Structure formats: structure tokens, C-alpha cells
Amino acid sequence: MDAIKSFINIFADPRLFFLLTVVALVLLVWKREVFARNAVGYGLMAVLGVFFAFGLFDENFVLIIAKPDNVPIVALIFLVIFFTWYSMREAVLNDERVAAGDDVIEKQESDRVWVWPDLVYTELISLILCTAIIVVWSIGLEAPIEQPANPAATPNPSKAPWYFLGLQEMLVYFDPWLAGVVLPSLIIVGLMAIPYVDTNPKGNGYYTFNERKAEIVIFLFGFVVLWSSLIVLGTFLRGPNWNFFGPFEYWDVHKLEALTNVQLSEYVWVRGLGQALPDNILLRESVGILLTLAYVFALPVILARTVFRNYYEKLGPTRFYVSVVLFLMMLSLPVKMLTRWVFNLKYVVSIPEYFFNI
Amino acid sequence: MADAKTIEPQESALVRGWNWLTETQIWTSVFRHAAPINDRNRVLVMLSNVFLHLHPVRLKKHGVRLRYTWCMGGLSFFLFLNLTFTGVLLMFYYRPTLEYAYSDIVGLREHVPLGIMREMHRWAAHAMVITVWLHMFRVFMTGSYKPPREFNWNVGVIMLVLTLLLSFTGYLLPWDQLAIWAITVGSNMARATPFLGYEGPGASLLALGDVQLIHAAADARFALLGGTFVGEGALLRFYVLHCVALPLVIGFLMAVHFWRVRKDGGISGPL
Numbered sequence: 001m002d003a004i005k006s007f008i009n010i011f012a013d014p015r016l017f018f019l020l021t022v023v024a025l026v027l028l029v030w031k032r033e034v035f036a037r038n039a040v041g042y043g044l045m046a047v048l049g050v051f052f053a054f055g056l057f058d059e060n061f062v063l064i065i066a067k068p069d070n071v072p073i074v075a076l077i078f079l080v081i082f083f084t085w086y087s088m089r090e091a092v093l094n095d096e097r098v099a100a101g102d103d104v105i106e107k108q109e110s111d112r113v114w115v116w117p118d119l120v121y122t123e124l125i126s127l128i129l130c131t132a133i134i135v136v137w138s139i140g141l142e143a144p145i146e147q148p149a150n151p152a153a154t155p156n157p158s159k160a161p162w163y164f165l166g167l168q169e170m171l172v173y174f175d176p177w178l179a180g181v182v183l184p185s186l187i188i189v190g191l192m193a194i195p196y197v198d199t200n201p202k203g204n205g206y207y208t209f210n211e212r213k214a215e216i217v218i219f220l221f222g223f224v225v226l227w228s229s230l231i232v233l234g235t236f237l238r239g240p241n242w243n244f245f246g247p248f249e250y251w252d253v254h255k256l257e258a259l260t261n262v263q264l265s266e267y268v269w270v271r272g273l274g275q276a277l278p279d280n281i282l283l284r285e286s287v288g289i290l291l292t293l294a295y296v297f298a299l300p301v302i303l304a305r306t307v308f309r310n311y312y313e314k315l316g317p318t319r320f321y322v323s324v325v326l327f328l329m330m331l332s333l334p335v336k337m338l339t340r341w342v343f344n345l346k347y348v349v350s351i352p353e354y355f356f357n358i
Numbered sequence: 359m360a361d362a363k364t365i366e367p368q369e370s371a372l373v374r375g376w377n378w379l380t381e382t383q384i385w386t387s388v389f390r391h392a393a394p395i396n397d398r399n400r401v402l403v404m405l406s407n408v409f410l411h412l413h414p415v416r417l418k419k420h421g422v423r424l425r426y427t428w429c430m431g432g433l434s435f436f437l438f439l440n441l442t443f444t445g446v447l448l449m450f451y452y453r454p455t456l457e458y459a460y461s462d463i464v465g466l467r468e469h470v471p472l473g474i475m476r477e478m479h480r481w482a483a484h485a486m487v488i489t490v491w492l493h494m495f496r497v498f499m500t501g502s503y504k505p506p507r508e509f510n511w512n513v514g515v516i517m518l519v520l521t522l523l524l525s526f527t528g529y530l531l532p533w534d535q536l537a538i539w540a541i542t543v544g545s546n547m548a549r550a551t552p553f554l555g556y557e558g559p560g561a562s563l564l565a566l567g568d569v570q571l572i573h574a575a576a577d578a579r580f581a582l583l584g585g586t587f588v589g590e591g592a593l594l595r596f597y598v599l600h601c602v603a604l605p606l607v608i609g610f611l612m613a614v615h616f617w618r619v620r621k622d623g624g625i626s627g628p629l
């Protein structure tokens with residue numbers, strides 16, 4: 001029993017947790033015919049169900065899972081996994097139909113039906129079910145109310161509302177101006193740009209994977225691997241001082257984590273060149289600034305000339321550069337995570353004098 | 359030989375009652391046509407009922423299927439209605455001041471009969487965040503943002519942001535430890551807004567001579583909170599945003615969203 005628990009605790013470590021979700025995404029896409037089987041979908045739900053049932057016998061696990069505001073996130077885990085599976089299943093089934101020379105199911109079902117009764121009744125039943133679920137949930141689970149607000153007593157950990165915990169988790173890797181302001185704005189801009197940069201006319205109005213592979217992989221990476229799983233991580237696995245705790249671990253306020261993170265400037269000047277940090281800020285941070293500029297401005301051009309040449313020709317310069325820059329911004333999070341884990345790198349550019357850290 | 363008697367088939371009292379009811383002037387003034395049991399009336403019901411007229415009269419079969427839409431857009435809307443209703447009830451009891459906010463919330467549980475509306479409001483709010491995400495997910499996976507629905511996708515993205523903001527502003531109102539610290543953590547980010555936050559990069563550049571334009575009492579966070587910390591000003595601002603401004607805007611956008619679903623050719627489908 002305890003062996004299983006400590007095993008799971010190890011796998012919940014942010015590094016492994018992130019790697020596992022990436023591996024899961026790769027497997028899901030690569031072996032999608034297998035993944036799309038009913039047995040796999042229901043099996044996944046069953047495994048998750050067993051995992052949570054098993055967890056209910058552990059007091060530390062119950063402590064976080066049963067916090068009233070965390071209950072929706074348990075539901076979120078089930079729902080996101082279920083609907084990822086379900087939409088891939090629909091896509092694979094349609095792709096198989098097309099491969100066999102048939103029409104996609106949406107096309108086969110394109111004859112018209114009356115809104116009354118077909119749609120109106122579906123809506124009515126959904127409305128009733130939805131209300132019933134909310135009522136039962138409300139009777140069964142009391143909304144939380146803690147001690148009256150006290151500006152002098154900071155709880156540890158202090159967490160934002162759960163849907164922002166992905167952003168709070170980004171604070172581990174980025175300064176607030178990036179994690180809290182620039183990147184969230186770019187998420188919104190990126191979502192809004194999708195219909196304008198995606199010029200692929202196929203896959204409009206039906207599930208398919210083969211006809212829009214890149215789009216779907218990128219979206220799943222952003223929505224499932226980055227957004228959803230970071231929320232789960234931030235909610236369940238981050239305890240006092242935003243330290244990591246496994247799901248079966250006691251939230252010990254005194255847990256110490258060695259802070260050994262190093263700035264890039266220190267790597268370059270002190271460890272690389274064996275001299276003291278220069279006084280001139282720009283000189284001190286020159287390598288980091290150049291790297292950042294290269295990432296944002298030079299890399300897209302290089303990509304356009306090399307690996308993404310086809311995309312460049314298909315999309316034209318404006319669409320290409322907008323989408324590649326947004327894509328690189330999304331990737332900056334995993335890049336920052338990896339450099340942190342592998343090199344203990346704290347900031348690429350660090351100018352605390354002007355609150356400017358990257 | 360007795361005369362053969364014809365016997366009128368007897369209608370049950372229920373049917374007679376129904377027939378009488380649907381012929382009264384009151385009934386016919388409300389419902390302009392008979393029940394939608396034939397094609398003509400199925401058209402009429404859609405055209406004459408203000409709530410139903412958002413729908414087309416007929417639509418493609420796949421568009422009705424849960425398999426296609428997951429009903430997530432619809433559920434988001436139902437939850438929004440639910441939240442509006444319970445929210446109004448909550449407003450009867452809640453006063454947004456430091457003195458009363460917390461005790462009004464506690465009082466809801468202790469003094470109000472059948473007091474689950476706070477629960478309903480809170481859980482429906484969490485649920486709505488989830489359904490809106492899943493709705494976006496489904497719209498993406500069916501490629502429904504592609505032309506001609508680009509604009510409606512964008513309306514959706516704005517509503518997604520508004521949904522999160524509604525949830526965020528509501529989180530403060532119980533005025534307990536959970537509330538103020540969650541909002542403190544969330545709003546601290548605004549302090550780091552480039553140029554406009556006093557701990558943001560570039561803010562120190564905005565100065566007139568020696569006078570700093572951006573400082574703790576004049577920056578993005580201050581505008582959000584109406585103060586330098588989460589206090590009375592923040593409570594009032596969040597209350598007004600939560601109960602008036604944001605619901606109005608999102609309600610307006612929903613009207614646009616539904617209208618555009620129709621105008622863009624109804625639910626998406628293969629061409």
C-alpha cells in the first residue's frame with residue numbers, strides 16, 4: 001500500500017508529471033486507432049475512478065480532494081480526459097469512413113429534422129438534468145466559508161481561484177509581468193487569431209484528425225498539456241510555500257527545498273569566463289538579451305527558411321509570422337521549464353533594477 | 359324490435375377539460391396556434407415564440423446529436439440563466455460592505471429557509487467555467503471556427519474571458535480568508551503590468567521630470583482594486599462588476615453569439 005503511494009508520489013513530481021502528459025499526448029496521436037477504441041476510453045475512466053477511490057482511504061489525499069472548491073477540479077480531470085478521448089474517437093471513426101470511401105458521419109446525417117420536437121426536447125432534458133445535478137450537488141456539498149477576512153494573516157499557501165492556477169504555476173518559471181500579464185494576454189490573442197491564421201479549408205464542420213493534424217496537436221498541447229494539467233498540478237500538488245507535494249504526502253509547512261537556481265549572466269561571466277559580473281547592466285545581460293531577441297525575431301525567420309518552409313509558402317508572410325511567434329510564445333513555457341530542470345537556470349535576462357526578468 | 363341506438367364515444371373528463379381550456383380566450387390569446395403536432399404548427403411555433411425563434415425551423419440531423427455538440431454551448435447558457443436567478447436571490451440578502459458582507463453570507467446558511475442558493479450559485483459558477491472550456495474544445499475539434507464562423511469564435515473568446523472575470527469578481531464577495539487572499543494573489547499580477555504597474559518593467563520610465571506617474575497609488579492594480587490593497591474599495595468595485603457590468607456585457611454578447619450561429623448558416627456541418 002505505502003509502496004504504491006510513494007511510487008505515485010514520485011510520478012507526480014512536476015518534472016515527471018509534465019513529461020508523462022507529453023508522452024501521453026504523443027502516444028494518443030501516434031496510436032490513435034488504439035486510443036479511440038471504446039475499451040480504452042471506458043478503461044481510462046475506470047482506472048481514474050479506481051485511483052480516486054483508492055485515494056479516499058488516504059487522509060492526506062482526502063484533505064485536498066475533498067476541499068469543496070477542489071471538487072470541480074476532480075470533475076474537470078474526468079471530463080477533460082473523457083472528451084479528449086471522445087473527440088479523438090469521433091475523428092478516428094470519420095477518418096476510417098473516409099479511408100473506406102464513405103462520407104463522414106455528419107454528412108451522412110445531413111438530412112433535416114424538425115426543431116420541434118427533436119431539438120427542443122433534447123434541450124429541455126439537458127436543462128432539467130443540469131438543474132437536477134446542480135441542486136443535488138448543492139444539497140450534498142456546502143459552499144466553503146472560512147474565517148472572516150484578515151489582511152494581517154496570510155494563509156500558506158495563498159492560492160488564486162482554481163481556473164487561474166495554471167498562471168500561478170507559471171510564476172515558478174516566469175516573472176509576474178510575463179506569467180500574470182503578457183502571457184495571459186497572448187493566450188487570448190492567440191485564441192482569437194486561430195480562425196485567421198488557419199487557412200486549411202478542410203475539417204470544417206466534422207470531426208477529423210487526418211485532415212488537420214498540426215492544428216489539433218498544437219491545440220491539444222495547449223489546452224490539455226499546458227492549461228489543464230498545470231491547473232491540476234497547481235491545485236492538488238502545490239502546498240505551503242508553493243512547494244511540491246505528492247498526492248499522498250503531508251503538507252508540511254517546514255519542508256525545505258534547496259534553491260540553487262542560477263542566472264544566465266552568472267553562468268556566462270562567473271562560471272564561463274571566470275570573472276566578476278560587469279557593472280554595466282546591458283553588458284551583464286548581453287547574452288540573455290541576444291538569446292531572447294534571437295528567439296523572438298531571428299528564429300521565426302530561420303524556421304521560415306528551413307523546417308517550416310512549406311507552411312511559409314502556404315500561409316504567406318503575415319499569417320506565418322503571427323502564428324509562429326504565438327507558437328513560440330506558447331513553447332516558451334516548456335522551454336523555460338526544461339532549462340530550469342536541466343540547468344537550474346533562473347532567468348535568461350535578469351534586471352531586477354527595472355523589474356525586468358525573463 | 360328495439361331501435362338501434364347510436365352511442366356517442368365518451369371523451370374522458372380530462373380530454374374535455376383540455377379542450378375547454380384550450381378554447382378559452384385566455385389560452386388562445388397566449389398560444390396563437392394548436393400544439394406543434396403537424397408540420398404547419400411546427401413552423402408556426404418557431405416563428406411566433408420569442409424564446410424559440412432563436413432556433414431555425416428545421417436543422418440537420420447531426421446538429422441535434424449530443425455526439426456532435428455535446429450540448430456544451432447550451433449547458434453554458436442554462437448555467438448562466440441559473441446563475442442569474444440565484445444571483446438575484448443572493449442580492450436580496452447581501453450587502454457589499456466590510457461590516458456586513460461576511461455576516462450576510464454566514465446568515466444565508468443560518469437564517470434563510472432552504473438556503474442552498476449560495477451553494478447553487480457557487481457550484482453552477484464552477485460548472486460554467488468548465489462547460490465553456492469544453493464548448494470551446496468541441497468547437498475547435500469540429501473545426502467550427504473556420505469561415506464563415508471566425509467572428510463568432512471571437513465573440514466566444516471574449517465571453518470566455520468574461521466568464522472567468524465573473525467568477526473571479528464573485529470569489530471576493532464572501533469576504534472570508536479564502537476570498538481576499540485569492541483575489542490578493544490574482545490582483546498582485548496587475549502590479550507587474552509593463553509600464554502601467556508600479557512593479558512592472560518600464561514603469562519608472564513614465565515620469566514627468568521628477569514626478570513618477572506610476573506608483574503604488576496610481577497603477578493598474580490600483581485601478582482594479584480602488585485601493586492599494588484588497589479592501590473596501592475593491593469589495594465595492596468587484597460587487598458592481600459582478601452583479602451589474604459583467605452580466606450585462608456577457609448577456610449582450612450571448613445575444614450576438616446566438617444570432618450569429620443562425621446567420622452563419624446554423625450549426626456547422628460538412629459543406
Ligand code: HEM
Binds near residue numbers: 490493612627
Ligand atoms: C459564455 C459562454 C458561451 C455560450 C453560452 C455559448 C453558447 C453557444 C451555443 C448555444 C451554441 C450552439 C451550438 C452548441 O451548443 O454547441 C454555440 C455555438 C458556437 N460557439 Fe459558443 N458559447 C459560449 C462560449 C463560446 C466560446 C468560448 C467559443 C470559442 C472560443 C464559442 C464559439 C462558438 C462557435 C464558433 C459556435 C458555432 C459552432 C457551430 O456552428 O458548430 N462559444 N455557442
